[in-house]
Amino acid sequence: MLSLKKYLTEGLLQFTILLSLIGVRVDVDTYLTSQLPPLREIILGPSSAYTQTQFHNLRNTLDGYGIHPKSIDLDNYFTARRLLSQVRALDRFQVPTTEVNAWLVHRDPEGSVSGSQPSSGLALESSSGLQDVTGPDSGVRESETEQGYGEDLEDLGAVAPPVSGDLTKEDIDLIDILWRQDIDLGAGREIFDYSHRQKEQDVDKELRDGAEQESTWPGEGAEALAHNLLVDGETGESFPAQFPADISSIAEAVPSESEPPGLQNNLLSPLLTGTESPFDLEQQWQDLMSIMEMQAMEVNTSTSEILYNAPPGDPLSTNYSLAPNTPINQNVSLHQASLGGCSQDFSLFSPEVESLPVASSSMLLPLVPSNSTSLNSTFGSTNLAGLFFPPQLNGSTNDTAGPELPDPLGGLLDEAMLDEISLMDLAIEEGFNPVQASQLEEEFDSDSGLSLDSSHSPSSLSSSEGSSSSSSSSSSSASSSASSSFSEEGAVGYSSDSETLDLEEAEGAVGYQPEYSKFCRMSYQDPSQLSCLPYLEHVGHNHTYNMAPSALDSADLPPPSTVKKGSKEKQADFLDKQMSRDEHRARAMKIPFTNDKIINLPVEEFNELLSKYQLSEAQLSLIRDIRRRGKNKMAAQNCRKRKLDTILNLERDVEDLQRDKARLLREKVEFLRSLRQMKQKVQSLYQEVFGRLRDENGRPYSPSQYALQYAGDGSVLLIPRTLADQQARRQERKPKDRRK
DNA sequence: ACACGATGTCATCTA
DNA sequence: CGTAGATGACATCGT
Numbered sequence: 001m002l003s004l005k006k007y008l009t010e011g012l013l014q015f016t017i018l019l020s021l022i023g024v025r026v027d028v029d030t031y032l033t034s035q036l037p038p039l040r041e042i043i044l045g046p047s048s049a050y051t052q053t054q055f056h057n058l059r060n061t062l063d064g065y066g067i068h069p070k071s072i073d074l075d076n077y078f079t080a081r082r083l084l085s086q087v088r089a090l091d092r093f094q095v096p097t098t099e100v101n102a103w104l105v106h107r108d109p110e111g112s113v114s115g116s117q118p119s120s121g122l123a124l125e126s127s128s129g130l131q132d133v134t135g136p137d138s139g140v141r142e143s144e145t146e147q148g149y150g151e152d153l154e155d156l157g158a159v160a161p162p163v164s165g166d167l168t169k170e171d172i173d174l175i176d177i178l179w180r181q182d183i184d185l186g187a188g189r190e191i192f193d194y195s196h197r198q199k200e201q202d203v204d205k206e207l208r209d210g211a212e213q214e215s216t217w218p219g220e221g222a223e224a225l226a227h228n229l230l231v232d233g234e235t236g237e238s239f240p241a242q243f244p245a246d247i248s249s250i251a252e253a254v255p256s257e258s259e260p261p262g263l264q265n266n267l268l269s270p271l272l273t274g275t276e277s278p279f280d281l282e283q284q285w286q287d288l289m290s291i292m293e294m295q296a297m298e299v300n301t302s303t304s305e306i307l308y309n310a311p312p313g314d315p316l317s318t319n320y321s322l323a324p325n326t327p328i329n330q331n332v333s334l335h336q337a338s339l340g341g342c343s344q345d346f347s348l349f350s351p352e353v354e355s356l357p358v359a360s361s362s363m364l365l366p367l368v369p370s371n372s373t374s375l376n377s378t379f380g381s382t383n384l385a386g387l388f389f390p391p392q393l394n395g396s397t398n399d400t401a402g403p404e405l406p407d408p409l410g411g412l413l414d415e416a417m418l419d420e421i422s423l424m425d426l427a428i429e430e431g432f433n434p435v436q437a438s439q440l441e442e443e444f445d446s447d448s449g450l451s452l453d454s455s456h457s458p459s460s461l462s463s464s465e466g467s468s469s470s471s472s473s474s475s476s477s478a479s480s481s482a483s484s485s486f487s488e489e490g491a492v493g494y495s496s497d498s499e500t501l502d503l504e505e506a507e508g509a510v511g512y513q514p515e516y517s518k519f520c521r522m523s524y525q526d527p528s529q530l531s532c533l534p535y536l537e538h539v540g541h542n543h544t545y546n547m548a549p550s551a552l553d554s555a556d557l558p559p560p561s562t563v564k565k566g567s568k569e570k571q572a573d574f575l576d577k578q579m580s581r582d583e584h585r586a587r588a589m590k591i592p593f594t595n596d597k598i599i600n601l602p603v604e605e606f607n608e609l610l611s612k613y614q615l616s617e618a619q620l621s622l623i624r625d626i627r628r629r630g631k632n633k634m635a636a637q638n639c640r641k642r643k644l645d646t647i648l649n650l651e652r653d654v655e656d657l658q659r660d661k662a663r664l665l666r667e668k669v670e671f672l673r674s675l676r677q678m679k680q681k682v683q684s685l686y687q688e689v690f691g692r693l694r695d696e697n698g699r700p701y702s703p704s705q706y707a708l709q710y711a712g713d714g715s716v717l718l719i720p721r722t723l724a725d726q727q728a729r730r731q732e733r734k735p736k737d738r739r740k
Numbered sequence: 741a742c743a744c745g746a747t748g749t750c751a752t753c754t755a
Numbered sequence: 756c757g758t759a760g761a762t763g764a765c766a767t768c769g770t
Contacts, residue, residue: 580748603758628759633748635760640747642761749766755759 582626589619591626598623599630693718 579587583595591598592613601609606627610620690708693701707724709717 629749631759632750632761636748636762638760639762744770745768746770747766747768750764752762752764754761 582629585622586626589622591615591619591623595626595630598626599634689716 580595586595586598593609597609598606610623615623686708690703690706691700695701701718703721705721706718707721709719709724709727711717
């Protein structure tokens, strides 16, 4: 907890936010993943940074201090919330930023990521096979696709981040989505994919064992592959001369997965070879996703059979928990064969994680989802993956996942999370809208909160008392009283009891505003829960004002067990210690009313109260000071709270903006893709029309001499090439001029 | 002893 | 002008 608090310092947050704003993505979570909840967990959730109004008045009447926003309980709460939100985000095709950020953080130091990563060979196995088949076209296609893409982006004024090193996970996902869309539209994936693969191959030739890889691709699988690729390759947009060919059924079904690996692997490889910490989160998420998918999806056996028909007898398959002879194993083997150095890295991943990706990908597309980046690959992709799961895989995955899943999930998911997940699952399956789901979630939250509170508070009392051996009796009693007050507050409304308490002892109960009610409600339970852990006792510690009421409670009411015999004296001492300086002063000056009244009473009542007593000047001065300081104290607390919320909101805004950016990027790529497709169609039509044209002698026109000119009215003219070139140049200049 | 975070207090500004 | 709130700066306390 202490270390967590450290991370929560304003400086770090501000620094992080600053970095985020200037474009550098830093994810503190990356460094906390294993033992500590992500910083974002604390950050997410409702905050009322700018709603300063009203809450002072209400606060004074509402209870005492509540729980500080930084206390652990909030961590738990926000952990759950964060996870839930991420689960929901899956519904919206959102990528958990955590993974993205982490990925970037670890990637940057390694230099350019864009296709030149050696370990990117992950996705290459298919491409290597493809290369041979498609042979001649590959080189040209690579360059053309790459250039075309870059040009498009440049034309639109884009920095071309999606293609080059700046790709985020969202970008990758969006590209993946777009690939799928392309396929839906009949465009082959390899046309886009190829460049990357090719590049990777060039870079990774040394790492990869091409011969071995090819040897693992014998028989039907290879042929099928070749066929697919060949067919897809013909659809290459960059070759207008080639008319779009029919796409085989397999090609349609499979290619959707084939592309992403290329891109993703390029990007992911750093992650894979780098730290595993970011992957833990991703892995957990992937596990989660796999569970959900397994449950929610039906397996298309026929498809899977086709896709997973692979060469048998792979020696490497035994390394994996998956059943041998399963096509998946083939994929794995291929993957390993091609990976070389990367295979070791993959050993880090638990079987189930690997199985998912492998399973989802056909022979052509190994490891698509395995890139945890694609874990959120949106439901679309995952659905695809799920469809391709062979039944046996399902079983095997579950088997392997059985023992291991609880661990990764257990760390992140508490009951609340699981319930929520199931809830979300239900929402997804039954078509609940997010709002409904969230409503349910709220109900759930409240329920869980109460249950937690009731169940943990008693134990907290006992544990705190028994455990605090090193600390003095005062501290133990303090914690116990604090926890008791918490439990009370959590269970009941907690009307400010300060007034009913003994005059001098009752201090102003400083509570947080109603806006934080939910906030606080959640926090109430946790302190007690946390107090179960001895080392966390200090978390809920109170100071001065806050502590007084609760301490008084234990003192006034017949003390449970701690106060016996001569402990009353200690109690008194303790109370003295717990009283604030102003309280001591007030007592010393024999102020006849409570500091709480002094501080919180409205001016009129306050003056009225003063008028009732004959007070010396010193007393009046002290009272005024007490009032001033008390109010300022609350103000300071509010101010700090607000500051914290502001920081949290800023971070959230940054995240939102990043999401928006990714979305816009996605849309842009989508537009570019559709634009390219339309160009391709036009080209095809052009070729077809031009090829059918015959001159007066019945001979075809020479493309080098003539060209078709599109008129504004939709008509098409056949004009000499020279003329057409001139016109083309003019048109090119125009937009440039406009830019200037 | 020191660092650090949390909180209290003061001075100042603003409404 | 008085009051209350907000906030930066500093002090204090506990870990």
